[in-house]
Amino acid sequence: MEIDGNTRLVGIVADPIAHVRTPQLFNAAMAGQGLNAVCVPLHVGAPQLPALLAGLAGCQNLAGLVVTIPHKEAVVAHCGELTPAARLVGAANVLRWDGARGHWVGGNLDGDGFVAGLKERGHGLAGKRVLLLGAGGAGKAIAYAVGREHPAELVLHNRSMARAEEALARIAPALPGVAVRTGAADAAGFDVVINATALGLRDGDPAPLPVDSLRPGMLVCEAVMRDTALLAAARACGALAHAGQHMLDGQLAAIARFFGLALQERLAGGAPMVEKA
Ligand SMILES: NC(=O)c1ccc[n+]([C@@H]2O[C@H](COP(=O)([O-])OP(=O)(O)OC[C@H]3O[C@@H](n4cnc5c(N)ncnc54)[C@H](OP(=O)(O)O)[C@@H]3O)[C@@H](O)[C@H]2O)c1
Known part of the structure; x- marks a missing residue:
């Protein structure tokens, strides 16, 4: 990849940063499609976040910023505009500068990414009964995106059920005509089960529901x-x-679209844009 005066710049803002994989995936996809854009890590702690955003405001070759731990909620206060998903979740994982209006626009693509990942593997959600475990940031984003796929039913469960009720109160009004409710961590009768809790991050973590309720053919x-x-x-x-x-x-494709970069979801001939390991 050759960086020149026309290269569009994407930053990923995080603390810590060494573990992030977005630069590798993004740069491989951009280079694979001959697009002149590059993603670089920006290691910035919480105290420096306001200065970073103030300094980058109006930078004309900055396509946008990907935002991750611990900044997803903090950046919302710096945005003059939020997409419906970012507003519902109360967190943004992508920012772009709107020069005409002079403000940052925040989006939340966790849910769209989840649904796009399912579709990429040939799984649709329309008419399915879906059990979603976890009503944190990722859970709420996934709930909103899953709901827009018109499942027959979407049931939210969280360890602390007050948080599931709070998520339901935020999300249900944005999903008219979709049957959304809270319920138990029991997969019986569901077509699709989704874990959006943090359980599984650590060695030895148990499954987030009794696994004897799983059945052959469930997703x-x-x-x-x-x-x-x-x-x-x-x-x-x-x-x-x-x-x-x-x-x-x-x-990846949703992030590129948000930044106005012409990354194709699939290359001509149907090959995925990034080779899967
Ligand atoms: N693949 C991706 O691209 C992607 C993107 C974003 C996030 N994620 C993953 O999604 C997961 C959730 O992230 P987040 O941003 O939503 O975090 P978060 O806002 O901190 O929410 C954490 C969730 O996990 C639950 N939880 C934590 N410990 C638990 C336990 N011992 N038993 C049962 N539930 C427990 C919490 O329940 P309480 O409310 O009861 O505490 C809450 O629902 C993480 O594993 C994260 O790595 C993946």
Whole structure:
């Protein structure tokens, strides 16, 4: 990849930063499609975030910023405009500068990325009964995106059910005509189960629901980017196991679109834009 005076710049803002994988994925996809854009890591702690955003405001070759831990909620206060998903979730993971209006626009693509990752693997949600575990930032974003796919039913569960009720109160009004409610962590009767809790991040974490409620043919999805107890149990009982990595892969095209970069979701001939390992 050759950087020149026309290169569009994308920054990923995080603290810590060494673990991020977006630059590798983004740069491979951009180079693969001959697009002149590059993603670089910006290691910035919370105290320096306001100065970073003030300094980058109006930078004309900055396509946008990807925002991750711990800044997703803090950046909202710096935005003059939020997409519906970012407003509903109360957090943004992408920012772009709107020069005409003179403000940052914040978006939240976690949910769109999750749904795009499912579609990339041939899984649709229309008419399906979906159980979503976890009503944190990722859970709320996934709930809103899943709801827009017109499932037959969307049930939200969270360890602290008050948080599930709060998520329901935020999201249900934005999903008219969709049956959304809170419920138990029991997969019986569902077509799709999604784990958007933090359970699975650490070695030895249990599955987020009793795995004897999983059935062959169910689609069992992770947001956690590891091989978890839930995915192992799904495979063992003949369910379909959908890894958390697909959620990140699914976000790339959505991120590029948000930044106005012409990354194609699929190359001519149907090849994926990023080679899967
Ligand atoms: N693949 C991707 O691209 C992607 C993108 C974003 C996030 N993620 C993953 O999604 C997961 C959630 O992230 P987040 O941003 O939503 O975090 P968050 O806002 O901190 O929410 C954490 C969620 O996990 C639940 N939880 C934590 N410990 C638990 C336990 N011991 N038992 C049951 N539930 C527990 C919390 O329940 P309480 O409310 O009861 O505490 C809450 O629902 C993380 O694993 C993250 O890595 C993946």
